[in-house]
Amino acid sequence: MELLVPEVGLVVFQTIAFLLLLFVLSKFAWKPALAAIKEREQSIDDALNKAELAKQEMARLTSQNEELMKQAREERDQMLKEAKAIKDNIVNEARTQAQAEGAKLIEKARIEIENQKKAALYELKSQVSSLSLDIAERVLRGQLDDKTKQEDLVANLLKDVELN
Structure with a gap:
C-alpha cells in the first residue's frame, strides 16, 4: 500500500513545485495569453463596431441613393412635362400658322376667281355686244335696202321717242 499513499515530503515537494509552476505560468504564460485573448476580444468588438458603422453607412447611402433617384425621377417627369408643353405649343403655333396660310391662300384664290x-x-359682254352689233347691222342693212x-x-322710232 505504500504506492497508494504518498509520503509527506513528496506531497510538500509537489505542492511547492505546483505553486512555483503556477506562479511562473501566471507571470509568463497567463498574462500574455490573457492579454492576447483581451486583444482578440477587443479586435472582435472593434470589427463588430466597424461592421455596425458600415451597416449604418450603407443604410444612409441607400436612403440617400433612393432620395437621389426620387429627385431624378421628379426632374425627369418635370422635363417630360416641359417637353410636352413645348411640343403642344409648337403644334398649336404650326396649326395656327397653317390655318392663317390656308386662309390667305383661300382668299387669294377667291380674289383670283x-x-x-x-x-x-x-x-x-364684249362678244355679246359685238354679236349684237353685227346682228343689228345685218338687220338694218336688210331693212334699209x-x-x-x-x-x-x-316712224316707229319717232313714236317710241315721243312716248318716253
Missing part, C-alpha cells in the same frame, strides 16, 4: 369671273364677264321699210322704221 373673282378677277377671272370679271374678266370672263367682260369678255362675254327698201325705202318703205326705212320710212316705217323712222
Whole structure:
C-alpha cells in the first residue's frame, strides 16, 4: 500500500513545485495569453463596431441613393412635362400658322376667281355686244335696202321717242 499513499515530503515537494509552476505560468504564460485573448476580444468588438458603422453607412447611402433617384425621377417627369408643353405649343403655333396660310391662300384664290369671273364677264359682254352689233347691222342693212321699210322704221322710232 505504500504506492497508494504518498509520503509527506513528496506531497510538500509537489505542492511547492505546483505553486512555483503556477506562479511562473501566471507571470509568463497567463498574462500574455490573457492579454492576447483581451486583444482578440477587443479586435472582435472593434470589427463588430466597424461592421455596425458600415451597416449604418450603407443604410444612409441607400436612403440617400433612393432620395437621389426620387429627385431624378421628379426632374425627369418635370422635363417630360416641359417637353410636352413645348411640343403642344409648337403644334398649336404650326396649326395656327397653317390655318392663317390656308386662309390667305383661300382668299387669294377667291380674289383670283373673282378677277377671272370679271374678266370672263367682260369678255362675254364684249362678244355679246359685238354679236349684237353685227346682228343689228345685218338687220338694218336688210331693212334699209327698201325705202318703205326705212320710212316705217323712222316712224316707229319717232313714236317710241315721243312716248318716253
